[in-house]
Amino acid sequence: MASAIRRRAQETRWHTASQVLAWLRLHPGATRAALAHDLQLTSGLATELTGRLRALSLLAEAPAPPQGRGRPTTVLGAHPDGPVVLAVDLRTADRRHAVAGLDGRLFDTAGARHDSRDPAAVLAAARQAVDAVRDRYGDRLRAVAVSVAGTIHDGRLAQSATLGWRDVDLSPLTAGAGIPLLPGNDASLAGLAEARTGAAVGARAALHLMVEVGIGGAFTVDGRPSAGAHGAAGEYGHQPYGDRSRPCPCGARGCWDLEVDGRALARHLGVPAPADPRAFAVQVLDRAPRDPAARRALAVVAAALGAGIGGLVNVHDPDTVTLGGLAAPLRAAAPDSFAAAYRDGLMAFHRGQPPPVVDAAHGDDGALHGAALLALDHVTSETALAEWSARPH
Structure with a gap:
């Protein structure tokens, strides 16, 4: 009981931090003053929050480009040593993947055509990409989100008319790696990206x-x-x-x-x-x-x-x-x-x-952007932030 109370208290402490990081995904490169204005924080609280997030490698501040006279300011972004997520898009003929930091920006994008439509072969090839990213980023990789052209139910691909798959278990993508797997439909994830950061904002x-x-x-x-x-x-x-x-x-x-x-x-x-x-x-x-x-x-x-x-x-x-x-x-x-x-x-x-x-706005990258946002929603939850803060820094 006491441990559960402590856990709930920790998660409550991270509620505002989660809001700050969600705001960052919508406004990468914005200033601390804009953050305080949008979230209705005092300047002191905004300074305290961003300082705490910097100390935990969750946020970085860099000098803003000079714009004439006036006091120099800084802009907010993802910390270079902070959490990352992997977005994977399994399409009809090929697969693509990209890494994203807490600001939602995609990088290390790569892909390849399927050698076979067999689900086991496709998932095995995608798992190699997951392992390569895990080898590069270590425990900074906090979640993998996979986009598939089909119906997702209870973490499984129930049916994909385009891939010809039925009742496919997607868990081999991260099995044994200790990384959460978050599956989603490709068009739904692309719609999420357009609504959050694209043409439907x-x-x-x-x-x-x-x-x-x-x-x-x-x-x-x-x-x-x-x-x-x-x-x-x-x-x-x-x-x-x-x-x-x-x-x-x-x-x-x-x-x-x-x-x-x-x-x-x-x-x-x-x-x-x-x-x-x-x-x-x-x-x-x-x-x-x-x-x-x-x-x-x-x-x-x-x-x-x-x-x-x-x-x-x-x-x-x-x-x-x-x-x-x-x-x-x-x-x-x-x-x-x-x-x-x-x-x-x-x-x-x-x-x-x-x-x-x-x-x-996101074109062919819509499902990748949406998968990244799905994963980032997970890793910036109060529970996930409390877990990140407890790891050695």
């Missing part, structure tokens, strides 16, 4: 959609995505917005997935379904300026994308819609077709002032 309710192989997304409120009861929220690609006679690998029929990616483009062009729908879509986009058939196919797909987004706006009523992955170039390839279908898909209530549809 300032929007209370935001809808993010990402086309890769199929389409997924996330609806965020106050920077937090809805996961649903079983982790399947955001599986927008499996809404029945397509041809009901067409079966989807997910097990349903008529899925929107089949209308908005490289498989749809191949169908409209009268060629066989591609082995790599994303790469095929990129090829069609590249040749569109000189290929009328490609432009016609892209117009049909852009219209299917716009119409479905209109339906989702009717469901969620977002302030902003952000487009990631191939969704942005697909719209750009046929903007009139997209705009007409989007408008026609909206209820009259929304047509007077429809939510703006904007390109994602």
